Amino acid sequence: MGKILEVNNLKISFRTQGGTVKAVRDISFDIEKGETLAIVGESGSGKSVTTKAILGILAGNSIVEGGEILFDGKDLLKIDEEEMHKIRGDKIAMIFQDPLSSLNPIVKIGKQITEAMLLKNKASRRISRKEFNAMLACLKKNLIEVHGSAASAEISEKIKTFDKFNIVAIKYETAYNDAHDKAQELIADIGEMLSYMERHQKINVKEKLGDIAKKLPRVTNKFLSAGYDDKLAAYATTVASLKSSYDEKSEESAAKVMAALAELKATLEEILSASRPDFFRIGYYSMMNPSATLVDMSIDELNEMTLKFLDENFMKDFISLETSAIKHSAERSIAAKKKVLEAIPEARTYFGTKKFDKKGAKAQAKKLSALVSNCIDKLDIVKDSATYTFGSALNNAIDKYFLAVKNNPKEEARFKKQSAKREKLVKRGKTVDWKVVPAVVYDLDDLTDNILKIINNIATKYENDVANAENVDFSARAIAFIDSLKEKASLVVYKLTKRMAKEKAIKLMDEVGIPDSRIRYNQYPFEFSGGMRQRIVIAIALSANPDILICDEPTTALDVTIQAQILELINNLKKERNLSVIFITHDLGVVANIADKIAVMYAGKIVEYGTADDIFYDPRHPYTWALLSSMPDLDTEEKLEAIPGTPPNMIYPPVGDAFAARNKYALKIDFEQQPPQFDVTPSHWAATWLLHPEAPKVEPPQIIKERIERMKKRGGM
Amino acid sequence: MAEQNREVLLRVENLCQYFKSGKYVNKAVNNVSFDIYKGEVFGLVGESGCGKTTTGRSIIKIYDITSGNVYFKGQRVAAGTLSYKEAIKSARKRIAAEIKELEAKNEPDCKEKVAEKKAELAKIVAENKAAIASAHHDNKYSDRDYARSLVAQLKKDYDAKIAATKDPMKIAELKKQYKNDVRIAKKTKLITKIQMIFQDPIASLNPRMTVKEIISEGLVINGIKDKKYLEEKVYEILELVGLVREHAGRYPHEFSGGQRQRIGIARSVIMRPDMIIADEPISALDVSIQAQVINLLNELRENLGLTILFIAHDLSVVKYFSDRIGVMYFGNMVELADSNELFAHPMHPYTRSLLSAIPQPDPHTEKQRQRITYNAALAHDYSVDKPSLREVCPGHFVYCNDAEEKAYKEEFGV
Secondary structure, eight states: OOEEEEEEEEEEEEEETTEEEEEEEEEEEEEETTOEEEEEOOTTSSHHHHHHHHHTOOOTTEEEEEEEEEETTEETTTSOHHHHHHHBTTTEEEEOSOTGGGSOTTSOHHHHHHHHHHHHHHHHHHHHHHHHHHHHHHHHHHHHHHHOGGGHHHHHHHHHHHHHHHHHHHHHHHHHHHHHHHHHHHHHHHHHHHHHHHTTOOOOHHHHHHHHHHHGGGGOOTTTSTTTHHHHHHHHHHHHHHHHHOOSSOHHHHHHHHHHHHHHHHHHHHHHHSOOOOHHHHHHHHHHOTTOOOTTSOHHHHHHHHHHHHIIIIIHHHHHHHHHHHHHHHHHHHHHHHHHHHHHHHHHHHHHTSOOOHHHHHHHHHHHHHHHHHTOOTTOSSOOHHHHHHHHHHHHHHHHHHHHHHHHHHHHHHHHHHHHHHHHHHHTTOOOOOOOOOOOOOOHHHHHHHHHHHHHHHHHHHHHHHHTGGGOOHHHHHHHHHHHHHHHHHHHHOOOOHHHHHHHHHHHHHHTTOSSHHHHTTOOGGGSOHHHHHHHHHHHHHHTOOSEEEEESTTTTSOHHHHHHHHHHHHHHHHHHTOEEEEEESOHHHHHHHOSEEEEEETTEEEEEEEHHHHHHSOOSHHHHHHHHTSOOTTOOSOOOOOOSOOOOTTSOOSSOTTGGGOTTOOTGGGTSOOOOEEEETTEEEOOGGGSTTSOOOOOOHHHHHHHHHHHHHHTO | OOSTTOOEEEEEEEEEEEEEETTEEEEEEEEEEEEEETTOEEEEEOOTTSSHHHHHHHHTTSSOOSEEEEEETTEEEEEOOHHHHHHHHHHHHHHHHHHHHHHHHTOTTHHHHHHHHHHHHHHHHHHHHHHHHHHHHHHHHHHHHHHHHHHHHHHHHHHHHHHHOOOHHHHHHHHHHHHHHHHHHHHOOGGGGEEEEOSOTTTTSOTTSOHHHHHHHHHHHTTOOOHHHHHHHHHHHHHHTTOOGGGGGSOGGGSOHHHHHHHHHHHHHTTOOSEEEEESTTTTSOHHHHHHHHHHHHHHHHHHOOEEEEEOSOHHHHHHHOSEEEEEETTEEEEEEEHHHHHHSOOSHHHHHHHHTOOOSOHHHHHHOOOOOOOHHHHOOOSSSOOEEEEEETTEEEEEOHHHHHHHHHHTTO
């Protein structure tokens, strides 16, 4: 699994009247696909600022002082608004803390949910087609390079076939899925209706029967209901006649309806229990034999037959061809990487001397980035962000250096002049009501270090890659490549109409637990309670089907049952869609269930980082102890240990450990020097001097020790 | 707390609070009854919109209650009239039907029987009308009655004191003091003995008043004019809630969330209330600050002997803080028990689903957690057998019908 998002050495501050507030101070983390990272900390610890930087919605007075956020081969801190617009909400979606501020008060919520779906669908069909074509073209180019131009006709024939039958397959599949969904819906509807009728509870039977009659014809599908079509048609007429003859007062007619519905339900369940056809294979078969009816055999037979057909006629060849292309491309990339490694010592010494002029530095950077851009392996599905962003990052760092060289003397001169003026006035005995703005002087050594860091990063990365070049599993990559092509193809044919969007939105609303979703669909935000509004916001965020979901305290304003529901919902969606989630909260209890990794933040720094088990069963940082001990669990009887005081003023961040002033375990060195990261296990580190080998042994507070004991006992460990 | 010396401080009887919106009636609180004993913390939990905040607000008379009674220190402070009106209506309907029936039969003693029925109706109407009048009176004059009783008490005390002293100077001084005290007593309202802490510390503090003005406002309204006394009081209370004197001159925006909530608490404590209604006082605060506020409330409760009605949705906190817990669902009280008992033996299916949803700071139990879902329509069959709040075992009340009561009793071997 590749890293989907990387944040490296991010530093953000805010210019305010009182001075510069250092909100985020050098934090790094990464997220893998399908993983949940929880960021926990008090308000003002910089957790929201970090996520806002990821989405590119920082406030106007913010300054990004350094670092990078790598996503999909781009540095999100450096791309322009146009490109960011494509990522925001589509690839990375966010659920905000306050639901009211993220809903439009004068637009019905149904429209707000479907809006993004419809817009995105149009765009994504176009983009997916483009990407699909680009991928195939790239594959073709590599193949021709491997096999020579003599084979080019054959190769393009193969690729064309692949393109065509993929689209055919996807068309079949969408139709099948639609019918399948409808059948499932019907079963649920009938089940609910029967349970009500059995209890003699009041429902509008006629209306419900009408609904069922309307939905029934849509279950018919070539593959799904093969052999049942006559039966379904018969049911449709029965239901319609039942509807017209139903009498509310008569027990007999109710019994009749119930019997008919139970039978229908059983039939539908039988239909659904059949195994699922593999449309990828069927697509190829039906393209090669357009006259075949396909339905005269059972699904299992069909699957087997088409698989054999596909493998023998096409797939085996295609995969071997594809593997050769991928191998070729990877080898070329490795060769290019070796070249980069050869060039790096020169660049290192050039920038390492710290005496370089602008022209030379730019030339050096250009040379190096040209070499690095050769290393891009276009047939690799997982984009290597460092390679993609290397050129811009290096250029940026060099620009920053020369800007500082130019501006530093100016700033110093201004500062000197102003202070002299102020002193003069003070000497004359005047009251001066203005302050001298301190000089903004950048440390040139730091800036050169930044340049070197970028170069060193790429060097270590490439060394690893070259060393591991032998162990790459190309057949696995070939299959991943085909999967990705399939996915793109499914997006190309996926056409969303307004009606379907409405059905999807209602389904989504049901999923997030909004009752009477059909009525609610046409209501305005003010007609919903707080919890309901939050659910709508979640539904909107999910409607775009993002890769990364950022949840900024989504459950803080909700009560337990709904909180549990929403956490479960996010967890399920994460599993279904292989979603990566960044979950921000101040309540550690909330994240125990959903987090894979937890980062505890305090005063703009990550103070402890580890898996959920590490943080809950073996916390090391005093701040984590304090967070854990200040909330009661169900067995807590003793007095809670509150954290005294308030977080520090981040205009003047403390010299040493920021938590030292509120920490009863603080050592002397905590006030003088920032603690480095001490590794506890490879996946778990904490930034506290208590972990230093020479530090005195300190036990966590009693309340935590007891709780961990209890939890371990309960967990049977 | 020993069982025998439990004094009921607040009694809520069949409280109903309906809101009319268009032609629909929203039954926010429906027939809720409970007692709160002196010195205890009574937790009220339930999902949002279930009427727990409305209950709190009805008790403190922010709303005029629709039906039912609220007794505080034995005095009825709020009363609704809907139940009486409905009684009259149903009696009229019933008796009209009976009279019609009698007339249809046309028996020889028909006229006498009809007259009898009419007399019966008149009696019922008169009774209920009297009840309505008394409810109106209590709603309006409960504070005045309380003030009068205070004045009478003062008169008695001072008469005794004046009779005991002989020095004319002292007598004059006492008389002056008496006059002042009577003036304050006349303005005293019974309802000020219940104070409220609100959920959102930012929204509940006036941004244009200093902390001193905010905290002392209640006393000023109650007729205290002595500025020095007010200042002393404010400083005393500020220190009590863990702030310092210097904070008195500042404005609310200069404080952090936890400190703001402390100001809110100080404002309610300065009235020396017997009871505090804390409406989700910690849900808007950070976890670390939450602990500070809970510890503060605990200290105040011990030092001042406060009774607290604690409304919250964070069940771990409620469990930690409360002696008894009432669970509400859609305007009904569905379960009421001692907090340990409730968590050990939850009976009502809604309570079970609520308890199963509590997040725990423990990844292993969290990952195995099975949330129980609750659907009122599927869980109960109330078509024939009507439910009510019943005491299933001592001190443990559950909203159920006969069949369910039997099932619960069997399940827990009572």
